[in-house]
Amino acid sequence: MTTPRLYSGMQPSADSLQIGNYIGALLNWKALQQTHDAYFSIVDLHALTVAQDPVKLRENTRRTAAQYIASGIDPSASTLYVQSHVAAHAQLAWLLNTITGFGEASRMTQFKDKSARQGSDATTVGLFAYPVLMAADILLYDTEIVPVGEDQRQHVELTRDLAARFNSRFGQTFTVPEVAIVKETAKIYDLQNPTSKMSKSAESHAGVIWLLDEPAVTHKKIMRAVTDADGGVVFDRENKPGVANLLTIYSVLAERSVGSLEDEYAGRGYGDLKKGLAEVVTGTFGPIRARVLELLDDPAELDRLLALNADRAAGVANETLTRAYDRVGL
Numbered sequence: 064m065t066t067p068r069l070y071s072g073m074q075p076s077a078d079s080l081q082i083g084n085y086i087g088a089l090l091n092w093k094a095l096q097q098t099h100d101a102y103f104s105i106v107d108l109h110a111l112t113v114a115q116d117p118v119k120l121r122e123n124t125r126r127t128a129a130q131y132i133a134s135g136i137d138p139s140a141s142t143l144y145v146q147s148h149v150a151a152h153a154q155l156a157w158l159l160n161t162i163t164g165f166g167e168a169s170r171m172t173q174f175k176d177k178s179a180r181q182g183s184d185a186t187t188v189g190l191f192a193y194p195v196l197m198a199a200d201i202l203l204y205d206t207e208i209v210p211v212g213e214d215q216r217q218h219v220e221l222t223r224d225l226a227a228r229f230n231s232r233f234g235q236t237f238t239v240p241e242v243a244i245v246k247e248t249a250k251i252y253d254l255q256n257p258t259s260k261m262s263k264s265a266e267s268h269a270g271v272i273w274l275l276d277e278p279a280v281t282h283k284k285i286m287r288a289v290t291d292a293d294g295g296v297v298f299d300r301e302n303k304p305g306v307a308n309l310l311t312i313y314s315v316l317a318e319r320s321v322g323s324l325e326d327e328y329a330g331r332g333y334g335d336l337k338k339g340l341a342e343v344v345t346g347t348f349g350p351i352r353a354r355v356l357e358l359l360d361d362p363a364e365l366d367r368l369l370a371l372n373a374d375r376a377a378g379v380a381n382e383t384l385t386r387a388y389d390r391v392g393l
């Protein structure tokens with residue numbers, strides 16, 4: 064019996080991940096690595112689709128790797144590697160570019176949104192081809208399952224179309240993956256703006272809790288979180304989004320039901336809820352932060368782990384690439 068192959072990744076787009084990345088992605092990954100042959104990538108090639116400072120990009124890539132590991136992604140139970148360390152990603156992407164319709168790529172809603180925001184002069188061909196690179200990421204590993212949020216569904220659908228098209232044109236080459244929309248265990252919102260998603264790329268960082276924030280900073284951010292004038296500790300996403308968000312974070316990190324938190328804090332006000340939450344958050348991320356700093360303190364060991372994992376990934380990826388090259392006549 065073989066364990067199903069799974070692929071997922073995140074961009075090294077900031078020097079720290081935020082707690083939404085941890086709750087929405089890393090916690091799931093940590094569980095999935097037990098039951099799957101999992102490939103977790105730090106997708107630095109994808110990050111290049113918008114302008115990056117070279118020194119920061121390299122640094123953020125290593126910091127993201129350290130945060131994956133410190134959050135429980137085990138580099139011996141899964142394959143945790145940096146995308147650019149495996150050349151096959153860019154190589155297969157080119158082949159796939161040649162079978163992707165211009166119109167087909169133009170229909171990707173994420174591209175349409177991003178390019179409309181940036182304007183066409185700031186928008187690169189790389190950003191346009193981003194979903195094709197993502198297809199290469201997935202297909203290189205004969206991935207069966209791609210756990211993604213709803214926002215990535217269209218890209219995985221494109222991946223399926225490209226795999227099927229290639230197979231029918233050139234003969235069976237790629238595994239057609241399943242789109243497994245993993246229901247985000249929880250969606251986390253910005254503490255200052257609790258109707259918009261907490262994000263690494265938020266314009267203001269006042270409402271973003273970073274994994275690597277110092278405990279005192281986390282505490283302050285939580286105490287200043289936007290709530291409402293009602294005063295009741297009740298989960299009501301629509302009318303009390305700030306409180307609902309605090310309860311969600313609390314519930315996931317403390318592994319307690321929202322109901323039991325509502326009971327505990329009934330009649331006690333938001334100050335107490337926030338204090339309790341701050342303890343839970345700093346309690347969770349204190350040890351993670353310490354482990355990240357330890358990993359970053361020993362660059363040679365981190366590089367050794369990443370090189371080992373990249374070799375493992377390349378072993379699988381190069382086999383697929385060779386097959387695809389051969390099929391098209393290269």
Ligand code: ADP
Binds near residue numbers: 084211247250263
């Ligand atoms: P960001 O907006 O922080 O740059 P990405 O869009 O790159 O995050 O997403 C990386 C991963 O983290 C994805 O799996 C995504 O679903 C998850 N994620 C990001 N933000 C949140 C959030 N606020 N709540 C839950 N999951 C999130």
Ligand code: NA
Binds near residue numbers: 096097098101
């Ligand atoms: Na595994």
